[in-house]
Structure formats: structure tokens, C-alpha cells
Amino acid sequence: MSSDTNINLIGKNLQELEELCEKNNFPKFHGMQLFKWLYNKTNTSIKDMTNIPEKLKTVISHNYNINLIKVEQKFYSKEDDTIKYLFKTKDKRLIESVSMIDDSRHTLCISSQIGCSVDCSFCSTGKMGIIRNLDTGEIIEQIISIKHNRKKPITNIVFMGMGEPFLNYNNVIKACEILTSPAGFNLSTKRITISTSGILPKIERYINEKQKYKLAISLNASNNTMRNQLIPINKKWPIEDILNTIKKYQFNKYKPIMFEYVLINGINDSSNNAKELASLLKGIPCKINIIPYNTINNDYKRSKNIEIFINTLNKYKSNFRVLIRKNKGQDINAACGQLATNNE
Ligand code: SF4
Structure with a gap:
């Protein structure tokens, strides 16, 4: 036996x-x-x-x-075709994942950790602290469970749920290998995005290993003073160190790197910030994904300067593209930065 x-x-x-x-x-x-x-x-x-x-x-x-993670509760958005899933792990911890359907696109935003130690000041998950990493099975189980539940082929997976994926590097990459295996989920590497707050040693490892999944850096600031306030690990791995590392990677227009920028009122959304950001990213073929801030229980508010910020960025842009993220599932706290298992 x-x-x-x-x-x-x-x-x-x-x-x-x-x-x-x-x-x-x-x-x-x-x-x-x-x-x-x-x-x-x-x-x-x-x-x-x-x-x-x-x-x-x-x-x-x-x-x-062959056990699937248990669906504890589902929250249906009234605004769009988004469902937030609350899952219970074997050790009775709660994690959240989000399924967003937009025409033929079905994107899952999945969690990689229970809680998060990075403690970004604008994020609900950061307020929980870190409880533990999810194992590869628990990462995959979120996907299988939602696939069974929604009956709609999954087209995209983003590691932007609870946790910092690069602080659970091995389990996340192993899950990505299963997801992209032709005998497995058979997803293209281009359909998987790993978003990191800037864990520099793991960004270097990712680049050295020539991983092909899409990489997104959660930048959120146009200078170190501002980023130190928003993402405390910036004191250890500041913007210039991250960008110097990124410049070593052969990004191009077919394989661009994405920078995410959560726009918060009066904090990082002035025209000067936009100019500073354009200058920082000059010479890096990339996309900048502007994410209007989703209010949680703190003092930050959604920017009132979104249009001006984007126009300024476009005015000074070099070889980057500016995108604005549609907010999905805001009414069920499923939008970016809002995931946290309050029920716990
Ligand atoms: S934004 Fe991401 S890295 Fe930062 S605290 Fe939240 S989950 Fe962690």
C-alpha cells in the first residue's frame, strides 16, 4: 500500500x-x-x-x-457578467477568484496566496497579512472549479487575485506549465499574465529562465517617494532597479511588458506625474494599463483626473501604448485591489 x-x-x-x-x-x-x-x-x-x-x-x-476546492459562496455582479467566487481551502481558509465574461473572452483573475505580505497601502488583500502560499493544486483547482461552474471556455488567466505571485514563484510557474501544456489546458503563454509588485530577484529569475508568460509590473507611481508610500517594498527594490532589469529583457511590440498604474485621487494622478511616468518609461516597448482606483475602506479615492492624466501621457509617449482597464464587478468588490476575504 x-x-x-x-x-x-x-x-x-x-x-x-x-x-x-x-x-x-x-x-x-x-x-x-x-x-x-x-x-x-x-x-x-x-x-x-x-x-x-x-x-x-x-x-x-x-x-x-481528486478533490476540488470548495465553493463557499458566489457573488453575482449586476453591472456586468462577472462572478466573484469565495473558496474554502482544506485548512478552512478563504480565498477569492473572479470570472469575467466579455463576449468571447472569459478571463479568470486567480489567487496565488492566502493574504499577502507586500502590504500595498491601496489594497484590501495587503491588510490581511500573509497566511500562507497556495499550492499548485489549489491554484489549478480555482480554474477547474470555475470552468465547471460557468461552462464557458476560459480564454485568459491573470495572476492578479490575492497574493504576490512571485513570492510563490515555484507553485505559480508549475501551474502555468500545466495550463499551457498541449495535453493540459492548452492555453497559449500569451493568455497568461503574471502581475508582480516588483520582487526584483524573482523578476531576474523569470527573465533568466526565459519564461514566456506575459509579465505585468504594478508600478503605480512616477517616482520613488510616491512608490515608497504606496508599495513599501519599493524601499528595497526601487523603480530604477526594476526598470534596469526590465531593460535587459527582449520585450518588443509582439511581447510587450505591461506596467499597471492604479490612479488615485491627489496621490499619483497629476499631469506632472503623467509626464514623469512617460519619461521613466521612455525607450521601453511596453503597455501602460491605467486602472481607475476602486475604493476600499481607506482614505484613497478614485482619481478625478483620469482623462487629463491619460491625455498628458499620450502627449509625451514614446514607444508605449496607453490602455485603460474596464472595471469589472465593482459592485461585488471583485475589482482590482478589492479582493480580501472579509467573511473570514
Ligand atoms: S496589490 Fe498585490 S502585492 Fe500589493 S498587497 Fe495587494 S495582493 Fe499584495
Whole structure:
């Protein structure tokens, strides 16, 4: 009898599933069959896995499990086709994920940690502190669970939910590999965006490893004084260090880097800030995603200067594109920076 009782198969990569088969005296190729059932067909019922031998099914049923994270509650937006999911983990912690449907596009914003240690002053999740990293299974389970629930093919995944993905680097990258495997979810690397607040050693690792997922840097400020106030880790890894590292990466118009800029009234939204931002990003082929601030329980307010800020940015722009993010699910606190498990 294996000693792996109660180990979840979801989150295991192909190599691990093959090893599991061999360890239990079954040929390695059944690992690929399991991989396809789990991640391509997103089938979580062992008995329905028709090409898996009955004896292997028995071994799996006795020694492993294929459990999905439990949906605790769903919040439906009245404004758009957005649902916020509140999931409960095995250790009874709550995490949130958001499903946004816009015509043929179905984007999931998923969590990588329970809470977050970065403590950005404008973010609800940061107020929770860090509880723990999610494992690869828990990251993938959010996606499978929403796929089963919404019955609409998932086209895009963004790691912009709870947590700083680069502080859970290994589990996030392993999940991305499963998501982009042709035998798995078969998503293009261009359909996955990892957003970081600027964990410099991990940005360097990401670049050195030549990872192909889209990278977004949550910049939110046009100078260090302002960024120190908004994102405290800026004191350790300031703007110029991040940008110097980014410049080493071969971004181009087909593979641009994205900078996110949450626009907060009276804090970072003046015309001078826009000019300063344009000058900072000069020479970097990138997109700037302007995100109107979503109010949470603090003193920050949504900018009243959005149009002027964007016009100024466009006036001084070099080789970047300016985008403005549509706010989805604001009425259910599902918008950017609003995720936090209040229910906890
Ligand atoms: S914005 Fe992201 S990195 Fe900053 S506290 Fe919130 S979850 Fe953490």
C-alpha cells in the first residue's frame, strides 16, 4: 500500500503522475492519460476515466484523491457578467477568484496566496497579512472549479487575485506549465499574465529562465517617494532597479511588458506625474494599463483626473501604448485591489 493517502492528484505535473504510476507498478504512459483527464478534460471523477485500467483506478481511489476546492459562496455582479467566487481551502481558509465574461473572452483573475505580505497601502488583500502560499493544486483547482461552474471556455488567466505571485514563484510557474501544456489546458503563454509588485530577484529569475508568460509590473507611481508610500517594498527594490532589469529583457511590440498604474485621487494622478511616468518609461516597448482606483475602506479615492492624466501621457509617449482597464464587478468588490476575504 502506498503511503500517499489523501494526496491530491490535482497540481501534479506529468512527470509526477508518471512516477506515481510506476511507483504503484503500472506503466508510465498511464501518467499521460491521467494528466489529460485532469487538465484537458478537467474530469475529476476517477470512475469516468475510461482508458485507465480498473486496477489503477482502485489504487488511486484508495491512496489518492481528486478533490476540488470548495465553493463557499458566489457573488453575482449586476453591472456586468462577472462572478466573484469565495473558496474554502482544506485548512478552512478563504480565498477569492473572479470570472469575467466579455463576449468571447472569459478571463479568470486567480489567487496565488492566502493574504499577502507586500502590504500595498491601496489594497484590501495587503491588510490581511500573509497566511500562507497556495499550492499548485489549489491554484489549478480555482480554474477547474470555475470552468465547471460557468461552462464557458476560459480564454485568459491573470495572476492578479490575492497574493504576490512571485513570492510563490515555484507553485505559480508549475501551474502555468500545466495550463499551457498541449495535453493540459492548452492555453497559449500569451493568455497568461503574471502581475508582480516588483520582487526584483524573482523578476531576474523569470527573465533568466526565459519564461514566456506575459509579465505585468504594478508600478503605480512616477517616482520613488510616491512608490515608497504606496508599495513599501519599493524601499528595497526601487523603480530604477526594476526598470534596469526590465531593460535587459527582449520585450518588443509582439511581447510587450505591461506596467499597471492604479490612479488615485491627489496621490499619483497629476499631469506632472503623467509626464514623469512617460519619461521613466521612455525607450521601453511596453503597455501602460491605467486602472481607475476602486475604493476600499481607506482614505484613497478614485482619481478625478483620469482623462487629463491619460491625455498628458499620450502627449509625451514614446514607444508605449496607453490602455485603460474596464472595471469589472465593482459592485461585488471583485475589482482590482478589492479582493480580501472579509467573511473570514
Ligand atoms: S496589490 Fe498585490 S502585492 Fe500589493 S498587497 Fe495587494 S495582493 Fe499584495
